[in-house]
Amino acid sequence: PADLLIFAATDMKVDNSSLTGESEPQERMKTNTFKNPLEATNVCFNGTLVVSGEGYGIVIRTGDHTVLGQIAGLTAGEEKNKSPLAQEIDDFVKLIATIALICAFIFFGVGFSVYNSVALNVSFAISILVAWVPEGLPATVTVLLTIAAKRMAAQNVLVKDLQGVETLGAITLLATDKTGTLTRNQMTVTYIWSSLNMYSAFRNMQSENTPFDPNAPGIQEIIHISSLCSRAKFDRTDIPFAERSILGDATETGLIRFAAQNVDDYDELIKKYPKVFEIPFNSETKWALTIHKKKHNKGDLTLYIKGAPERVLRLCTTILSDENAIPLTDEHKKKYDEIYEFMASKGHRVLAFAQLLLPADPYHEGFEFKKEKKNYPIGDYCFVGLASLEDPPKHGVREAIGRCRTAGIRVMMVTGDHPLTAEAIGRKINLMLSDTKELIVKKTGRSIESIREDEYNAIVIHGEQIDSLSNNDWDNIFSKTEIIFARTSPRHKLEIVKRAQSIGHIVGVTGDGVNDSPALKKADLGIAMNQSGSDVSKEAAAMILMDDNFASTVKGIEEGRLIFANLRKSIQYTITHSTPQVVVSLLFVVVPIPLPLTPILILLTDLGFELFLALSFAWDKPESDTGLMKLPPRKPVTATSIERIRRHALNRTPTITDPETGHHVTPSKVSQILHTMKKPFTKTWWSDLLEGSEGEALVDAKLLRWSYLEIGVIELIGALVAYFVVLNYHGITPRDARIMQHGVTEGKYFTDDAIPYPNVHNTVITRDVQIKALAEAQSIVYLSIMIQQMFNLFACKARFRFPFGKFIFSNPRNFLGLTFGVVLGMCVVYIPPFNVAFKTSYTLSPIFWLIPLGFGIVILIYATIKIILLRKLRPINLNPEIIGLQMHPTIRSVERKT
Numbered sequence: 001p002a003d004l005l006i007f008a009a010t011d012m013k014v015d016n017s018s019l020t021g022e023s024e025p026q027e028r029m030k031t032n033t034f035k036n037p038l039e040a041t042n043v044c045f046n047g048t049l050v051v052s053g054e055g056y057g058i059v060i061r062t063g064d065h066t067v068l069g070q071i072a073g074l075t076a077g078e079e080k081n082k083s084p085l086a087q088e089i090d091d092f093v094k095l096i097a098t099i100a101l102i103c104a105f106i107f108f109g110v111g112f113s114v115y116n117s118v119a120l121n122v123s124f125a126i127s128i129l130v131a132w133v134p135e136g137l138p139a140t141v142t143v144l145l146t147i148a149a150k151r152m153a154a155q156n157v158l159v160k161d162l163q164g165v166e167t168l169g170a171i172t173l174l175a176t177d178k179t180g181t182l183t184r185n186q187m188t189v190t191y192i193w194s195s196l197n198m199y200s201a202f203r204n205m206q207s208e209n210t211p212f213d214p215n216a217p218g219i220q221e222i223i224h225i226s227s228l229c230s231r232a233k234f235d236r237t238d239i240p241f242a243e244r245s246i247l248g249d250a251t252e253t254g255l256i257r258f259a260a261q262n263v264d265d266y267d268e269l270i271k272k273y274p275k276v277f278e279i280p281f282n283s284e285t286k287w288a289l290t291i292h293k294k295k296h297n298k299g300d301l302t303l304y305i306k307g308a309p310e311r312v313l314r315l316c317t318t319i320l321s322d323e324n325a326i327p328l329t330d331e332h333k334k335k336y337d338e339i340y341e342f343m344a345s346k347g348h349r350v351l352a353f354a355q356l357l358l359p360a361d362p363y364h365e366g367f368e369f370k371k372e373k374k375n376y377p378i379g380d381y382c383f384v385g386l387a388s389l390e391d392p393p394k395h396g397v398r399e400a401i402g403r404c405r406t407a408g409i410r411v412m413m414v415t416g417d418h419p420l421t422a423e424a425i426g427r428k429i430n431l432m433l434s435d436t437k438e439l440i441v442k443k444t445g446r447s448i449e450s451i452r453e454d455e456y457n458a459i460v461i462h463g464e465q466i467d468s469l470s471n472n473d474w475d476n477i478f479s480k481t482e483i484i485f486a487r488t489s490p491r492h493k494l495e496i497v498k499r500a501q502s503i504g505h506i507v508g509v510t511g512d513g514v515n516d517s518p519a520l521k522k523a524d525l526g527i528a529m530n531q532s533g534s535d536v537s538k539e540a541a542a543m544i545l546m547d548d549n550f551a552s553t554v555k556g557i558e559e560g561r562l563i564f565a566n567l568r569k570s571i572q573y574t575i576t577h578s579t580p581q582v583v584v585s586l587l588f589v590v591v592p593i594p595l596p597l598t599p600i601l602i603l604l605t606d607l608g609f610e611l612f613l614a615l616s617f618a619w620d621k622p623e624s625d626t627g628l629m630k631l632p633p634r635k636p637v638t639a640t641s642i643e644r645i646r647r648h649a650l651n652r653t654p655t656i657t658d659p660e661t662g663h664h665v666t667p668s669k670v671s672q673i674l675h676t677m678k679k680p681f682t683k684t685w686w687s688d689l690l691e692g693s694e695g696e697a698l699v700d701a702k703l704l705r706w707s708y709l710e711i712g713v714i715e716l717i718g719a720l721v722a723y724f725v726v727l728n729y730h731g732i733t734p735r736d737a738r739i740m741q742h743g744v745t746e747g748k749y750f751t752d753d754a755i756p757y758p759n760v761h762n763t764v765i766t767r768d769v770q771i772k773a774l775a776e777a778q779s780i781v782y783l784s785i786m787i788q789q790m791f792n793l794f795a796c797k798a799r800f801r802f803p804f805g806k807f808i809f810s811n812p813r814n815f816l817g818l819t820f821g822v823v824l825g826m827c828v829v830y831i832p833p834f835n836v837a838f839k840t841s842y843t844l845s846p847i848f849w850l851i852p853l854g855f856g857i858v859i860l861i862y863a864t865i866k867i868i869l870l871r872k873l874r875p876i877n878l879n880p881e882i883i884g885l886q887m888h889p890t891i892r893s894v895e896r897k898t
Contacts, residue, residue, distance in 0.1 A: 001063060012027070012028040071515060075520075096133055144566060157543060167542075170634055172505045174409055176511070188390060194217070226259040228269075229289070232248030241266055276301070278291075289304070299359050300360065315378065318383065319332050343388035347425060356382060407628075413485065439458075458482035478499070493519040503645060504637045509522075513533075516537050562621075572706060577785050597782065630878045632695075722780045725848065736759045782828070
């Protein structure tokens with residue numbers, strides 16, 4: 001593998017799409033006028049294809065030193081950022097672990113002031129640790145992400161990194177390649193102008209052009225010229241046309257596909273009209289000419305020519321109109337100019353077609369044409385028409401980008417293609433709707449310097465500008481909502497991703513070429529194409545679209561947002577029980593009272609029925625069919641958030657100003673360590689720590705407040721009420737419980753060798769009654785938490801809706817989990833040998849269940865009232881409607897009439 005410097009070339013064209021993303025074949029010659037190495041006309045790169053002509057060159061780079069090798073090196077050198085989900089889970093785990101350890105150590109020490117038993121205090125400290133830490137969280141997160149990944153696999157989206165599922169739902173900026181990702185990487189005939197009529201070969205649902213008819217005047221001639229005046233070949237001819245690979249440049253390939261779709265038998269057409277003479281396309285004439293054995297009323301031979309419109313028109317004196325050749329007038333040329341400008345303005349490749357019916361005298365059937373003698377007619381041709389070709393958007397791309405923008409996600413094109421072509425495609429697919437600065441100048445006639453930044457919201461940046469952009473320039477670019485980067489190199493794409501991430505964007509990158517791989521690797525989520533994608537790009541990406549359907553990205557975004565919402569609900573539900581578990585354990589030390597909940601019952605709560613209920617959230621459906629995709633991203637990028645990020649970055653990276661030069665210099669390692677040690681004692685550090693962030697985190701103050709201080713407190717009260725009611729039922733009042741617990745370490749009460757206790761009513765509580773009462777009290781605390789959590793399940797499900805109604809029954813697995821929880825609870829409390837192993841009591845009367853059931857209803861009432869108040873005080877913030885989005889299908893193939 002090598003890069004070549006060309007010193008001789010003949011009609012040589014190469015396909016550089018694997019490196020630049022540009023599908024149009026590029027000419028190669030011995031001279032060069034471009035500064036950009038990737039655009040150099042005298043260099044052939046490793047990994048590209050020669051599609052026509054021939055050339056000779058000298059090897060200038062090999063292996064890893066080639067451009068392809070350097071791109072691979074860029075990919076290998078980039079480290080993957082930690083996903084937002086992983087970072088937030090890490091932060092949450094650190095927070096909970098810190099709180100749990102601090103509480104365990106503090107109350108382990110406090111316990112010694114009440115109980116002189118090391119074993120008892122160790123057991124108590126373990127209870128605190130177990131109660132604080134949600135042991136089922138890792139399994140819950142993994143299973144929820146796995147289930148979501150399986151759902152996405154069913155939609156042809158392969159997830160290589162499980163956390164990528166949620167990352168896709170969190171992205172704020174989607175940077176996408178054009179060729180092969182948004183477009184088909186397949187030149188396709190779109191418009192035809194013949195016999196003074198415009199036809200749409202492919203048209204969107206709102207097009208006003210005449211539908212394509214292969215039998216219309218002039219169309220049959222264009223089909224024949226496209227088929228016969230061509231040098232394209234096939235890899236095989238023994239298989240159906242649709243399964244063949246066409247060997248030739250993209251333009252010829254597009255014309256042949258168009259022709260083959262509109263003739264009964266393409267192979268038979270080629271055989272029927274054999275080629276007798278040919279002048280291939282070259283860069284000087286800019287046209288290709290062929291002569292075929294095709295009879296007509298003047299003779300046996302027909303000349304066909306196609307090429308650059310201005311060159312072909314110059315050779316014509318007549319124009320085809322309703323199957324007749326009429327003189328070419330200035331009026332015709334004016335119409336030609338109008339149509340040509342229309343096609344070119346859309347970024348299409350435009351070709352002209354002409355023909356000449358050769359007279360039998362002198363061009364009889366056996367006439368021998370010679371290129372050197374130029375014994376073929378040059379001029380007096382009949383102009384047949386124009387055809388425009390484009391690399392069309394893939395089906396569904398327009399709607400997909402429209403849905404992304406509706407969801408508050410900024411979609412940005414980063415391509416190696418020409419700026420005009422990129423902008424033309426962008427305007428077709430909802431990526432660019434408003435005017436650029438240049439377009440405003442064209443419309444208003446004002447000078448470009450007079451256009452203010454706030455007057456336009458769309459921008460197209462040429463790759464040559466990127467290296468010279470200042471920080472302010474980058475800020476201005478990312479302040480726009482419609483951005484296109486054109487003529488970019490792999491290094492440019494990587495720089496764009498880094499710049500976006502530096503201001504807080506969660507960046508998704510889609511691409512299929514080798515040139516996309518560095519950006520795919522660096523992005524928060526790289527998305528590669530399976531069918532058209534290179535092996536390098538698929539290796540660098542974290543997600544692969546198996547069917548190359550960009551619309552699958554939108555499904556993935558919705559799935560990612562849903563899994564985040566469900567994961568948040570699951571965590572909100574799971575950690576709620578920590579409040580009753582921790583507080584009742586603290587009361588055991590602080591008051592003290594007999595231990596309401598043993599460590600084994602706490603573990604059984606966390607890893608028993610609650611684990612299955614937490615997992616059931618994975619199958620929850622969205623509360624609204626369209627609501628998820630109308631909400632802003634959970635971490636939107638705003639001017640405030642950018643300012644915060646930059647301020648934090650300055651605090652993290654201390655700098656020293658050189659008094660002589662005024663330049664910032666990085667301090668020594670010792671200075672950095674001292675700076676880090678001083679941070680917690682500074683006002684800035686604490687203000688940054690306590691400063692709230694915009695958007696929604698996986699675990700935030702709102703969630704913690706709900707779980708620990710609102711529903712958690714209700715569950716705590718319910719559990720304590722049930723606990724003391726059961727003890728009181730056996731004659732032990734709260735005062736008695738406190739007095740009796742003071743003597744536990746001396747072996748007086750609630751143990752196998754307990755002594756009788758006369759309560760405040762002078763009733764003697766025997767050893768058996770004490771043991772039975774404590775076992776039943778611990779059983780009802782366990783059941784109280786379980787029963788109240790069942791109601792909390794439905795309270796957590798409802799974020800926008802009330803926690804009752806038809807929506808509550810949308811997930812059958814919730815009820816499957818509830819059933820399992822009830823069965824498990826009954827087994828633990830009422831069925832031997834479980835009640836013996838867990839020290840519960842089967843004698844607990846079901847009448848005591850009414851207490852947690854009542855508090856469960858209180859939870860639902862509280863959740864309903866809160867939703868009503870929030871609807872009035874804090875309405876849901878939906879994304880504003882985007883004016884001008886076109887949500888009809890991108891493109892529709894017109895079936896060939898038979």
